[in-house]
Amino acid sequence: MKKAILVLLIITCVFSCKDEPKTSVSEMNEDLHEAIDAKSDSIIEVVKASVEKSTKQIKAELKAKGFKTFDYVDEVTQDTILMQQYFIAFLKEGSIRPTIEAEVEQLQHEHLEHLTKMYELGYADISGPFADEGNLRGITIYNVPNLKMADSLAKSDPMVQAGRLEVEVRPWWGAKGFSLR
Numbered sequence: 001m002k003k004a005i006l007v008l009l010i011i012t013c014v015f016s017c018k019d020e021p022k023t024s025v026s027e028m029n030e031d032l033h034e035a036i037d038a039k040s041d042s043i044i045e046v047v048k049a050s051v052e053k054s055t056k057q058i059k060a061e062l063k064a065k066g067f068k069t070f071d072y073v074d075e076v077t078q079d080t081i082l083m084q085q086y087f088i089a090f091l092k093e094g095s096i097r098p099t100i101e102a103e104v105e106q107l108q109h110e111h112l113e114h115l116t117k118m119y120e121l122g123y124a125d126i127s128g129p130f131a132d133e134g135n136l137r138g139i140t141i142y143n144v145p146n147l148k149m150a151d152s153l154a155k156s157d158p159m160v161q162a163g164r165l166e167v168e169v170r171p172w173w174g175a176k177g178f179s180l181r
Contacts, residue, residue, distance in 0.1 A: 055080045058176065066145035069176070082176040084143075086125070087150035089169045091138040096163030110158035111165075115140065123153055126180075137165060147171060 053061075055071060059082055062069050068085040098104050118124035122143065129138040142150040151169045159165040 055082050058082060062176075068145075083173050084176045086172050086174050087142040087144060087147060087169050088172045089140045089142060089150060089154035089167050090136060091140070091154075091157075091159075092166045092168065093135050093137055094160070094162075094164045094166045098162070098164065107159055107162055107164060114157045114159075118142075118153060141172070141174075142169075 059069050059071065062084060069082060071080050071082045073079070074081055098107070115124065115127045118140065119127070125141045125143045127138065127140040130136055140154065142153060144150050144153065147169060151167070154160065154167040154169055157165065157167075160167050
C-alpha cells in the first residue's frame with residue numbers, strides 16, 4: 001500500500017512540474033507596470049501603528065534627560081506605576097498692582113502668551129487660575145528636570161517680571177501618563 005502511494009506521488013510530481021513557466025518574465029513585468037499605472041491616480045494612506053514604550057524604556061529616557069523617577073507595583077491592579085518629579089509654580093498676588101486698565105490688559109495678554117508658549121514647548125503640562133479671590137492666584141505644573149529650570153521659566157512670566165505676581169516653586173511627584181478626570 002505504501003509503495004502504491006509513493007508511486008502515485010512521484011507520478012503526480014513528474015506530470016505537474018513542467019519545464020516552461022505559465023507566464024514569461026516579460027509578461028509578468030508588463031502586468032506589473034500596468035497595475036502600477038492603473039494605481040497611479042489612487043491615494044494611498046499609510047497608517048503607522050503607535051508602539052507603546054515599556055515603563056522601563058520611559059524611565060530610562062527620563063533618566064537620560066535628567067528627570068527624577070521611581071516606580072512601584074499597584075497592589076490591586078498589579079500595574080507598574082511610574083512616578084516622575086514635576087514642579088508646581090504657585091502664582092501669588094504680587095506687591096505691584098497697576099491701576100491703568102490698558103496696562104493690566106496688556107500684562108494679562110503677555111501672561112497668557114507666556115503660558116501658551118511654555119505648554120507648546122513642552123515645559124508646562126497644565127496651568128490655570130484659582131476660582132476664589134485669595135492670595136494664591138494660580139498654578140503651573142512644569143515638566144522639567146530640575147527646580148532651577150522651573151523657577152527660571154516661572155520667573156520669566158511677564159506678570160512676575162512686572163511684580164503683579166510672585167512665584168513659589170515646589171517639587172511634586174505625579175504618575176507619568178495619568179490625566180485629569
